[in-house]
Amino acid sequence: MKFNTIQHILQTIRTRHNLTQVEFAEKIFVSRQTVSNWERGISTPPVTALTIIAKTFNMPLPEIVSALEGQQTDKAHTAERQLLVDAFLSLLFRHNGVYCDIDLIIQEAGIAHQHAIKLFNSPSAILQYIAKQIDAQVIAALSNSTATDPFEMIADYVLPVLYDNNHTLKILYTGHYANGEWLYFLKKVYIKWATPFFENYNLGTAPVSREFAIDLTVKTTLAIISTWLTQPIPTKPDDFRQTFLHLTHTPIAQIVSP
Incomplete structure (x- = not known):
């Protein structure tokens, strides 16, 4: 069996033998807390412990050690x-x-x-890596969202993540090279988030098509966010929330000619 991490090894062996953490710990002469720390990735079992595990549960030691080395290599990478x-x-x-x-x-x-x-x-590969890292943070934040309004969802869950990454994002939003690729990526991501909110879009009464409405919503949102993050000192997301919602719900004519 191919193991990916030490956590995977321990959990697989323990569950395969129907053992609790306490029972597993007793068999390899460590505490339950130690096993818990290993399984959660807080600490790593020494090779001596892996040797005991291999002998106790008739596992190939080289395969277990290989997983440990691979995990350490991943951290280095x-x-x-x-x-x-x-x-x-x-x-x-x-x-x-x-x-x-x-x-x-x-x-x-x-x-x-x-x-x-x-x-x-390539530089593009680095840019994609940055994008995926931030996207993963946003997806994790959105997993807690129950918002029915796309702008409230962004205000409550997306803005805090973007603010935490504002030093990186400011460079990407203002740099001529990165700007085009970065905004292209963002547009694809925001369209993915926004589309479900337009499922009941009424084509009979709407002034534009569904696709046009989604595209306009995304571009407007991106413009507001990029302007916010590229300020010398961006306002904190809790303070910017009401401004963001006001800007997204107010006709542009009222904003430029109050």
């Missing part, structure tokens, strides 16, 4: 990816978003080229 991301953002900031190639980014990060190019083979 995550740190190296972050170095490349930081280098990418630093170069964009210093050069006002002017295009920089992957070789320059790798040089800035100080990572061996042969290894770094396997992590990211």
Whole structure:
């Protein structure tokens, strides 16, 4: 059986033998809390403990150790990816978003080229990585949403995540190079979030098509958010919430000519 992480190993072995954490701990001579910490990824079992587990449950030790090494490698790769991301953002900031190639980014990060190019083979790959990281945070936040209004959903769940990433986003929103790709990604994501709210869109009375309405909603929202995040000091999301809702619910004619 292929194991992905130490947590996966322990949970699989324990559940396969119908053992509680207490029972499992007793068999390998550790405390229940230690097993709990291992399964939650708070700490990592030493090789001596893995040896006992392998013997006790008739498991191949090399496979278990391989999973441990793979997990440690993943952590190392995550740190190296972050170095490349930081280098990418630093170069964009210093050069006002002017295009920089992957070789320059790798040089800035100080990572061996042969290894770094396997992590990211282009600036676009780094941009996509950043986008996925932020998207994952937003999706996690939206899992708690019960909003029936798309703008309230964004105000309550999306704005806080974007604010937490405002230093990164400010560079991406203002940089000439990243701006186009970044906004293209955001448009796709926001359309995905917005579309379900238009399921009952009444084409008989609406002035525009459903697709036009979704596109306009997304572009308007992105314009408001990008303007907010690119301010010298963006307002905190709790304070910006009412402004955001006001802007999204007010005709533009009233905003520019109060």
